[in-house]
Amino acid sequence: MITVYQTPVAWGTPNLSPFCFKLEAYLRMTGMSYEVKLADLRNAPKGKVPYIELDGLRMGDSQFIIEHLKKKFGDPLDKELTPQQVAVGHTVRRMLEESTYWYIVYMRWVDEAGWLAYRPVAETMVPWVVGGDIPVATLRQGMLRILHDQGTGRHSSEEVQSLAIADITAISTIMGEKPYLLSDKPSSFDAGLYSFLVSIIANPVDTDLKQFTLSQTNLVRYCANFKKRFFANWTPPDMKAA
Incomplete structure (x- = not known):
C-alpha cells in the first residue's frame, strides 16, 4: 500500500496542488492501491508536497515518485x-510545471479576488502542512x-493571464481532436495535464x-472524459495528520 501525503482537499477537487493531484491521478490511472494522509512538511523529504511512504521509504517530488x-x-x-510522443509529453509537462504553475499560484496568492477565495484553503494548512502555527498573512x-524573486510576481494580473492563456492555447492546439494529449490512449503525461486544467x-x-x-471545447471534453474514466467514484478522503 502506498501512503500519499498531501494538502487538504478543497473546491470539490482531489487536491488544489496540481502536483499532489497529478500523483493521485497517476495512481488511479495505473490501478495502484493507495491511501491519503495530511502532509506535514517537517516530515517531507524535500520539504514540499506530495511525498509518499512505500516499503519503509519516504520519497518526495511527484515526478521522481512516478x-x-x-x-x-x-x-x-x-x-x-x-520517442517523438515522449518528447512532446515532456515538453508539455515542463511548460505546465515551470510556467503555468506560477500563473496558478499568482491567481491564488497575489490577485486580491483570488486571495479572498483561497485564504480559507490556506488556513486549513496551519499548523500541519506548513509545519507550525504560522499566521496566514505571513x-x-x-x-x-517567492513570486517576485521568481519573476511572475513582477507582472500585472492581465499580463500573467495573457502568458497563461498562451500556454493553454498551445496545449489545445497540440491535443486537437485526440481523446488524450498524445494519442487515443492515456499516458502518464495526462495525469499532469488533467490536474493543471x-x-x-x-x-x-x-x-x-x-x-x-x-x-x-476539446479541453473541456477531455476533462469530462478523464473524470468519468478515472475519478467517477472519487470521494473526499478522511485525511488525518501524519
Missing part, C-alpha cells in the same frame, strides 16, 4: 509511446516574495484564464 513507481511496478501507460507575504477551472473566481480554458 519514475520510481514505474521502475518498481512497470510502466503500463507509456510503454507504447514513440504565509502570503512569503509567497509574494482542473486547477484552473475549479477556481471559484471567474478569471479571464478560467473563461478562456472553458472556451476550448
Whole structure:
C-alpha cells in the first residue's frame, strides 16, 4: 500500500496542488492501491508536497515518485509511446510545471479576488502542512516574495493571464481532436495535464484564464472524459495528520 501525503482537499477537487493531484491521478490511472494522509512538511523529504511512504521509504517530488513507481511496478501507460510522443509529453509537462504553475499560484496568492477565495484553503494548512502555527498573512507575504524573486510576481494580473492563456492555447492546439494529449490512449503525461486544467477551472473566481480554458471545447471534453474514466467514484478522503 502506498501512503500519499498531501494538502487538504478543497473546491470539490482531489487536491488544489496540481502536483499532489497529478500523483493521485497517476495512481488511479495505473490501478495502484493507495491511501491519503495530511502532509506535514517537517516530515517531507524535500520539504514540499506530495511525498509518499512505500516499503519503509519516504520519497518526495511527484515526478521522481512516478519514475520510481514505474521502475518498481512497470510502466503500463507509456510503454507504447514513440520517442517523438515522449518528447512532446515532456515538453508539455515542463511548460505546465515551470510556467503555468506560477500563473496558478499568482491567481491564488497575489490577485486580491483570488486571495479572498483561497485564504480559507490556506488556513486549513496551519499548523500541519506548513509545519507550525504560522499566521496566514505571513504565509502570503512569503509567497509574494517567492513570486517576485521568481519573476511572475513582477507582472500585472492581465499580463500573467495573457502568458497563461498562451500556454493553454498551445496545449489545445497540440491535443486537437485526440481523446488524450498524445494519442487515443492515456499516458502518464495526462495525469499532469488533467490536474493543471482542473486547477484552473475549479477556481471559484471567474478569471479571464478560467473563461478562456472553458472556451476550448476539446479541453473541456477531455476533462469530462478523464473524470468519468478515472475519478467517477472519487470521494473526499478522511485525511488525518501524519
